[in-house]
Structure formats: C-alpha cells, structure tokens
Amino acid sequence: xxxxxxRCLVAVYPSQWREEYGPELExxxxxxxxxxxxxxxxxxxxxxxxxxxSSGISTQWILPCVLGMTVALGLSMVFAxxxxxxxxxxxxxxxxxxxxxxxxxxxxxxFEQFRVVWxxxxxxxxxxxxxxxxxxxxxxxxxxxxxxxxxHRATRCLIYSGALFALSGVLSFVAWQYGILAGLFNIGxxxxxxxxxxxxxxxxxxxxxxxxxxxxxxxxxxxWFWWQLRLRRG
Amino acid sequence: MARKPLxxxxxxxxxxxxxxxxxxxxxxxxxxxDIETFSGCxxxxxxxxxxxxxxxxKGWIEPARSNDRQRPYRITGIGTATLKEQLxxxxxxxxxxxxxxxxx
Numbered sequence: 414x415x416x417x418x419x420r421c422l423v424a425v426y427p428s429q430w431r432e433e434y435g436p437e438l439e440x441x442x443x444x445x446x447x448x449x450x451x452x453x454x455x456x457x458x459x460x461x462x463x464x465x466x467s468s469g470i471s472t473q474w475i476l477p478c479v480l481g482m483t484v485a486l487g488l489s490m491v492f493a494x495x496x497x498x499x500x501x502x503x504x505x506x507x508x509x510x511x512x513x514x515x516x517x518x519x520x521x522x523x524f525e526q527f528r529v530v531w532x533x534x535x536x537x538x539x540x541x542x543x544x545x546x547x548x549x550x551x552x553x554x555x556x557x558x559x560x561x562x563x564x565h566r567a568t569r570c571l572i573y574s575g576a577l578f579a580l581s582g583v584l585s586f587v588a589w590q591y592g593i594l595a596g597l598f599n600i601g602x603x604x605x606x607x608x609x610x611x612x613x614x615x616x617x618x619x620x621x622x623x624x625x626x627x628x629x630x631x632x633x634x635x636x637w638f639w640w641q642l643r644l645r646r647g
Numbered sequence: 648m649a650r651k652p653l654x655x656x657x658x659x660x661x662x663x664x665x666x667x668x669x670x671x672x673x674x675x676x677x678x679x680x681d682i683e684t685f686s687g688c689x690x691x692x693x694x695x696x697x698x699x700x701x702x703x704x705k706g707w708i709e710p711a712r713s714n715d716r717q718r719p720y721r722i723t724g725i726g727t728a729t730l731k732e733q734l735x736x737x738x739x740x741x742x743x744x745x746x747x748x749x750x751x
Binding site: 430433434436437438439440441442444445450451453454455456457458459461462 | 674675676679691692693694695696697699700716717718
C-alpha cells in the first residue's frame with residue numbers, strides 16, 4: 414500500500430524531472446515514515462516544479478494573475494447590465510426580420526436571464542479583459558525559465574497573444590453587431606416553423622462566435638510559440 | 648512546506664544542504680538526517696529534492712556515479728566558494744548583532 418502511494422506521489426512530478434530524480438525520491442519516501450506533512454511537502458514541491466517556480470523564479474506571479482482576474486470579473490459584473498444591453502441590441506431587429514412577435518428574447522427557466530447577465534456574461538468579458546494582463550505576467554513567470562536565448566521573441570509572442578485575443582474579442586463583437594447574428598440564425602432555419610429565441614441560446618451563440626474567433630486567431634501565435642519551445646528543448 | 652523551526656538564512660535549504668555536503672558526499676536520506684542533527688531543521692523530502700535540483704542546475708553540487716537507487720551528491724568548487732561566501736556574510740551579521748546586543 415505504501416509503495417503504491419509513494420509511486421502515486423512521485424508520478425505527480427514532471428516526467429523530465431522524474432527520469433532524473435524519481436527513483437531517488439521514491440526510495441527516500443519508502444525509507445522513512447510517510448506522514449501528512451511529508452505528503453503535503455511532496456505535493457507542494459511537485460506543484461512548484463510543474464509551475465516552473467522551483468528554479469529561483471518567484472511564485473509571486475500567481476497573486477497578480479488572481480488579482481487581475483478578480484478585478485476584471487468585478488468590473489464586468491458592475492457593468493454587466495450595460496454590456497448585456499449592447500450585446501442584445503441587435504436581437505429585436507433580427508427577430509422582427511424573422512417574423513417573431515413580440516421581438517423579445519424569451520426566458521425558458523426562471524433564473525435564465527440572471528445566470529446569463531450576471532454570471533456567464535461577466536465571466537466571458539473578464540476573460541477577454543484579463544487575458545492581456547495574464548500574458549503580460551506570464552512573460553515574467555515562464556519566458557525566463559523556458560526560452561533562454563529566445564527570450565525576447567518569446568516574450569513578444571506572449572504580449573502579441575494577449576493583445577490579439579483582446580482585439581479579436583472586440584472585432585467579433587463588432588461583427589456580431591453588424592450582421593453575423595442574422596447569418597447564424599439562418600443556418601438550418603425552417604420557414605415553415607415559428608421559433609422562439611431564448612436568452613441563453615442567444616448568449617451561447619454570442620459566446621461561441623466571439624471565443625471561437627479569438628481562439629482561431631491564437632492558433633498561429635501559439636503554434637509559433639510551441640515550435641520555439643520544441644527547438645529549445647531539442 | 649519545509650518544516651523549519653528556525654527562519655532566516657540559517658534555515659535556507661540550499662545553505663543547509665551545501666553545509667551538509669561540505670562534510671563529504673551523501674545521498675538524499677543522509678543529507679536529511681545530517682541537517683536535522685547539526686541544525687535542528689527538518690526538511691521535507693519534496694523540499695530537499697527541489698533544492699537538490701536547483702543546486703545541481705546551478706552547478707554548486709553534482710551527483711556522483713552510483714549503481715544504487717540513492718545517488719550520493721558532492722559539493723563542487725563553485726559550491727564550496729558560494730558556501731564560504733554565504734557563511735562569511737552570516738558570521739559578520741551574527742558578529743554585529745551579538746555585539747550590539749551585548750551593549751544594549
């Protein structure tokens with residue numbers, strides 16, 4: 414039982430590290446009593462290694478990331494109502510064009526609107542708002558350890574990635590305002606049947622189109638980044 | 648998560664490991680026991696191995712060849728110089744502190 418637990422604990426470490434030090438740590442853990450403090454110590458060290466913070470790089474990057482996300486989420490919640498008004502602005506016209514009367518989004522479940530406006534929308538907006546900040550912090554946290562010679566290009570890549578993500582969010586929002594919504598509603602539409610558009614369906618379309626576009630734009634940036642990492646790791 | 652009864656430079660795992668290896672090559676478990684004996688600090692196994700990894704990366708210690716599952720580590724020339732430097736700094740700090748305490 415103990416040897417199984419020890420193997421599980423060592424398996425938490427990154428594979429590269431395990432190859433070098435795994436058998437030694439396993440042996441050491443088997444030689445001494447395995448108490449809660451040792452288990453926590455091993456798990457904490459493994460987490461630090463996985464986060465790349467054991468080589469003298471500060472763990473202080475975690476706090477700015479959490480703070481950035483919290484501030485972005487807080488602001489998004491404060492401005493949730495006006496943001497929702499902007500997002501739902503094209504809906505009445507599209508619904509009229511589709512012959513739906515009254516041209517309002519409907520609520521299928523009692524808390525649907527609350528969930529969308531005060532939880533899901535702020536989460537989506539805060540992701541777009543905080544992403545550039547997260548990449549800015551990641552520049553300090555990871556680039557130094559992973560990239561070495563390619564540090565400058567890699568840090569630029571992380572900053573471009575953050576800026577592009579936010580920019581693509583804004584662009585897809587503009588596209589949403591100017592016609593993308595009508596196109597999405599017409600996909601597979603059947604003129605014989607009357608339809609209703611719920612608040613969550615409307616928001617899901619919005620979230621999928623904005624996030625989808627933003628992630629699509631990220632593919633070349635991150636492909637280049639991983640390619641640089643692979644070159645570095647040889 | 649290192650269980651350190653003391654705080655400050657005297658309980659830094661890297662300094663403690665270097666001080667332990669200054670007495671001769673040792674494997675991980677022996678380093679842990681040695682540190683506990685001479686300093687009273689208990690270092691957890693995870694903390695010990697991440698500190699060993701850092702020291703190997705810095706070139707201050709190196710693993711010796713061994714067929715055993717527990718490789719012994721030995722201090723390098725740079726490691727010895729770094730340890731001397733650290734200990735001198737700690738000694739001068741201790742000297743100043745003790746002198747000032749004796750006058751207070």
